[in-house]
Amino acid sequence: MRPHLIFWISALVRIVLILAGAGLCGHFWGAKLGFALAALGMLALVIMQLQYLLSLSDWLENPSSTRLPDGWGAWTEIFSRLYKLRREDEKNQAELAEWLARFRQAMTLLPDGVVIMDDVMFLEWCNPIAEHHLGLDLKRDKGMRVTNLVRTPEFIDYIILGRYDTPLTLTFRERKLIVHIIPFENRRQILVTHDVTESERIDMMRRDFIANASHELRTPLTVINGFLEIASMQTDENVSIMSSHLKLMVEQGQRMQRLVEDMLTLSRLESAEFQVRSETIDMQMMLKHIVQEAQALSAGKHQIALDFSGPNIQGSSDEIRSAISNLVTNAVRYTPEGGSITVAWHAGEKGPKLSVQDTGIGISSEHISRLTERFYRVDKSRSRETQGTGLGLAIVKHVLLRHNAQLVIESTPGVGSKFCVQFPVSRLIES
CATH class of the missing domain: 3.30.450.20 (PAS domain)
Known part of the structure; x- marks a missing residue:
């Protein structure tokens, strides 16, 4: 049944009941009393309707804090519908608040x-x-x-x-x-x-890397191509001159090979797919071999000592060996004849620690923060004399990052340098 039809039927029923009651009273006790009762009944009905209207007005003014009355007659249906609308509105507001919270959470992430x-x-x-x-x-x-x-x-x-x-x-x-x-x-x-700050920096590093790699490869290629052109044009070349040319070409070819190998090593270390192997590293054996190689490179020009009292660690043996070898080799290359180099491995509260200390030419403080950049050289002419590729310390940095280790550099020009590698306690072999 339609709501407005219910309202009219309910109202008519109440009026009929009031008039019927007043008629009965008039019949038994006189017409005046019947009219008076009819008037009072209609007045009470109007007052009740006004009271419900006032309650509705109060609720509409502040629906959140005022409770809806129960109602009587047609007002029961009205207040029931208003209550349902209020519940639906509260439900919609709760859903809207939830969606807004989700939206803000998504925007936050x-x-x-x-x-x-x-x-x-x-x-x-x-x-x-x-x-x-x-x-x-x-x-x-x-x-x-x-x-x-x-x-x-x-x-x-x-x-x-x-x-x-x-x-x-x-x-x-x-x-x-x-x-x-x-x-x-x-x-x-x-x-x-x-x-885009980081992506711009990476793009700049990539451009610098390509430019520096091209420059590094161009010099040995120019030497090799030049000597090959001379050899192709002069058939009666002196044997000693030809031998010196071949020696220079071999040296430049080896330099290119080292450069390419270091670039491939860097690329492999930076690859997220290339995971760090977890193997037990015999540090005493490894450091002894590295020191022996350094002595062979030095050819007796330096005093090289090993101070070992630390534990074995876990990690990639090849990567750790490459990093330490680069540090020791650099110490040999940049220490004048007669200097000394000390490789030390000790245990510490923060974890095992490696140090490579030399009495070499030293490094100015403004260069230290950039030493691990690719192809960065403090003295380019000296780097070429020592046959360095400019990628050694970059390889060291990436190896240490993969093993959660830190590199600290201390250096004084004319006095020497000290490269310290602090490994975390988590790299220790559990006994």
């Missing part, structure tokens, strides 16, 4: 910064990445104009021109950002920031 603004650029919400990128603080800056918070000419011009089809490349707070504004409602806009 995004790798890009997200800022929600109104149509006049007042900040409404932002995620932590946007706070980091743009120096914002949601609690402090909410309700403020974003253009007053990000005060750079490029950003303000981008906002004023309103050409949002093309993203803006912005350098802000020592970060390089790609900024894009997306209108998504009549009175809302989203500002998205993407940090």
Whole structure:
């Protein structure tokens, strides 16, 4: 049955009952009493309706804190429907709050910064990445104009021109950002920031690597090709001259081979698919062999000693050997004749520690932070004399990173250098 039909039937029933009661009273006790009862009944009915209307008005004014009355007659249906609507509204609000919380959680986990603004650029919400990128603080800056918070000419011009089809490349707070504004409602806009600082740095490293590798390979190739051209044009070349040319070509060929091998080693170490092997490393045996190789390279020009009192460790034997060998070989190459080199391996509270100390030429403090960069050389002419590839310390850095170890460099020009490798306790062999 339709609600309005129920309402009219209920109202008519109440009126009929009042009039019937008043008629009976008039019949038995007189017409005046019957009219008086009818009037009082209708007045009571009106007062009751007004009371329900007042209750409804109070509830509509503050539906969250005022309880709906039970009602009587048609009001029972009205209040029941209002109660259902209120419950549905509360359910919808709870679902909306849940979806909003999920949305904000998702925005918080995004790798890009997200800022929600109104149509006049007042900040409404932002995620932590946007706070980091743009120096914002949601609690402090909410309700403020974003253009007053990000005060750079490029950003303000981008906002004023309103050409949002093309993203803006912005350098802000020592970060390089790609900024894009997306209108998504009549009175809302989203500002998205993407940090490309790291990718730009990697691209620059890649370009520098290609340029440096090309330069390193070009020199030996030029020597080899030059001597081959001379040999092809002069058939009566002196045997001693030919022998010296061949010797130089062999040296340059070996230099290229070392360079290619080091580049392949670096590529392998940087590969995420190439996992660190876990094997027991006999450190005493390994260090003895490395010191013997260093003595052969030195050819008696240096005093090389081994101070061993540490434990064995777990890791990749080949990688650890390569890293330590690079450190010791560099010490031999950059220590003048008559100098001394000490390789030490000791246990410590923080874990086992390796040190390679020499009395070589030393390194100025401004160069130390860049020593592990690829192809970085303090003295390029001396590096070529010592037949270095410029990749040794880069290989050391990546090996140590893979083994959770740290490299500390101490050096004084003209006095010598000390390269210390601190391995973590987790690398110790469990007894």
